[in-house]
Amino acid sequence: MVSLDERLLVKKIQEGDQQAWNELVLRYEGRLTNYAQGKIKDHSTCQDLVQESFLGFLSKITNFDASRSIQSYLFGILSNKIADFLRSLGKSKIVENPVDSSGNHKGNPFIDPAMGASTWYRGDEKKKLENDALTKCLVLLINDFIKKKDYLKLKTIELLFVNGLSNKEAATILGINNKVVASHRFFATNFIIENLKKLNLSHEVFPEFYEQDTET
Amino acid sequence: MNITRQILDAFIDDHLNEQETIKVEKALRESPELQAQLTDIIKSRDMGDHSIGAIWRREHLSCPSREELLSYQDEALDLDRLDYIKFHLETVGCRACKANLSDLKNANPLPEDPALRKKHQQFLENSKILLPKKN
Numbered sequence: 048m049v050s051l052d053e054r055l056l057v058k059k060i061q062e063g064d065q066q067a068w069n070e071l072v073l074r075y076e077g078r079l080t081n082y083a084q085g086k087i088k089d090h091s092t093c094q095d096l097v098q099e100s101f102l103g104f105l106s107k108i109t110n111f112d113a114s115r116s117i118q119s120y121l122f123g124i125l126s127n128k129i130a131d132f133l134r135s136l137g138k139s140k141i142v143e144n145p146v147d148s149s150g151n152h153k154g155n156p157f158i159d160p161a162m163g164a165s166t167w168y169r170g171d172e173k174k175k176l177e178n179d180a181l182t183k184c185l186v187l188l189i190n191d192f193i194k195k196k197d198y199l200k201l202k203t204i205e206l207l208f209v210n211g212l213s214n215k216e217a218a219t220i221l222g223i224n225n226k227v228v229a230s231h232r233f234f235a236t237n238f239i240i241e242n243l244k245k246l247n248l249s250h251e252v253f254p255e256f257y258e259q260d261t262e263t
Numbered sequence: 264m265n266i267t268r269q270i271l272d273a274f275i276d277d278h279l280n281e282q283e284t285i286k287v288e289k290a291l292r293e294s295p296e297l298q299a300q301l302t303d304i305i306k307s308r309d310m311g312d313h314s315i316g317a318i319w320r321r322e323h324l325s326c327p328s329r330e331e332l333l334s335y336q337d338e339a340l341d342l343d344r345l346d347y348i349k350f351h352l353e354t355v356g357c358r359a360c361k362a363n364l365s366d367l368k369n370a371n372p373l374p375e376d377p378a379l380r381k382k383h384q385q386f387l388e389n390s391k392i393l394l395p396k397k398n
């Protein structure tokens with residue numbers, strides 16, 4: 048949940064309040080710098096990338112949706128800036144010179160400053176609805192685990208969905224049986240589908256639910 | 264390691280550990296099909312990806328709050344929660360939470376290096392022209 052305090056900060060900046068802007072920079076600068084320093088040794092470069100991320104945020108501030116987390120947004124921009132920077136050093140893992148569907152070389156695979164930033168800003172209402180619906184269902188799911196202190200399920204689902212591991216890999220890490228992992232996956236998928244249904248959204252848009260994991 | 268769509272997603276988001284990252288890099292170098300798949304994913308993300316993993320990572324859905332991370336540092340949480348946060352930091356490898364934690368350990372919010380501190384001040388000064396005009 049985005050705090051009232053954060054919403055107020057965004058609102059004030061949207062109204063041109065410089066003190067609110069200074070406050071925001073001060074509040075997020077440390078964590079962003081630490082994030083950058085996890086990947087890049089040179090502190091001055093890290094600071095440049097963090098400052099560019101802040102500028103990216105500020106340049107679009109009038110359209111920023113205050114119900115979104117500032118932190119997640121800033122981390123998103125920064126992580127792309129870092130990827131771009133590393134790529135420019137030739138260290139990056141993103142394939143060089145990716146080509147688009149018509150065979151043209153794309154100079155920069157990350158057109159938008161934040162991954163999926165379009166879900167924050169652009170007028171694609173359908174995408175935004177889908178994104179918001181799925182976010183809502185996932186928050187319900189995670190809160191359900193936490194409320195019941197069912198951390199084993201949360202850990203399992205996080206390894207599957209966030210780290211993209213297979214049932215078998217997750218089972219090995221957690222020291223549990225593959226079948227238990229499969230049942231947790233089944234539970235989570237069902238939970239999300241049921242809650243999506245309540246929101247009256249088509250599940251065709253989320254094909255990953257129907258991918259069968261063969262490694263049970 | 265079978266490189267699935269989810270693994271490529273995690274790879275792009277920097278959410279794999281070093282060993283896994285190396286494996287994916289190697290596979291990418293060897294397989295044009297996989298490279299094409301990666302390019303497709305990046306393209307679809309530019310259009311606003313909403314796969315479960317992407318949303319979860321992008322919105323930091325399971326990340327503990329800053330207050331909780333503080334309590335984690337002081338071990339002032341119940342054991343289950345402490346254990347989960349440790350897992351989230353170390354096994355899932357959440358870089359955002361790691362960054363928050365190191366930031367919390369640092370009492371001074373401003374950069375220590377005088378040169379960086381000066382750059383910070385200059386930035387605040389220069390960036391204000393981008394602020395929306397007050398009505």
Ligand SMILES: [Zn+2]
Pocket residue numbers: 323325326327351357358359360361
């Ligand atoms: Zn986290």
